[in-house]
Each structure stands twice: as C-alpha cells, then as structure tokens.
Amino acid sequence: MQEKSSLAAYISSGSLVVIGKIGAWFNDLTLNEWAIVIGIIMATVTCAANIYFQRRQTRAIEKASQVDTIIITGRVK
Structure with missing residues (x-):
C-alpha cells in the first residue's frame, strides 16, 4: 500500500513540474x-481533417463500387 502512495506522489509531483515548465x-x-x-x-x-475526410470518401467510393452504385459521375469519351 505504501508503494502505491509513494508512486502516486512521485507521479503527481513530476506532472506538476512539467505543467509548470510548460506554463512558464x-x-x-x-x-x-x-x-x-x-x-x-x-x-x-x-492536415488531420483532410486525411480523415479523404479516407471517408475513398471508403464510400469503394463500398459503392461493390454494390454497383455510381457516386462520381463524369463524361466518358
């Protein structure tokens, strides 16, 4: 029990020192x-939002292609 309280004291004091340094x-x-x-x-x-939405769009296109649905239309010449 004493080891857990000592560990908690060390972790809390260390984290407060780090927070204080960042604040300063x-x-x-x-x-x-x-x-x-x-x-x-x-x-x-x-960048993270762009990656997220590009992956969503890619997944939607892949899912639609599996059930033969057209999502993006374009002229074929």
Whole structure:
C-alpha cells in the first residue's frame, strides 16, 4: 500500500513540474511566437481533417463500387 502512495506522489509531483515548465514557457512567448505556435497547430489540424475526410470518401467510393452504385459521375469519351 505504501508503494502505491509513494508512486502516486512521485507521479503527481513530476506532472506538476512539467505543467509548470510548460506554463512558464507559454508565458514567455511574444506575439510573433504565438502566431507561429497557432499556425503549426492549425496546419496539423487541417492536415488531420483532410486525411480523415479523404479516407471517408475513398471508403464510400469503394463500398459503392461493390454494390454497383455510381457516386462520381463524369463524361466518358
């Protein structure tokens, strides 16, 4: 029992130190650095959303092709 409480104390204190360091780092950012951080986050979210929706579209097309349904129409020459 004592080992579990010691482990919990070490984990909680370590995580609070890490959170404090991250908080101090964010407080020291200038406006330009904030713009860079937000830009990186937005680019990552946009890329993840694009991958997600492209995979959904691909799965829908593959599923429709298995049951002979036309999803995307185009002129065949």
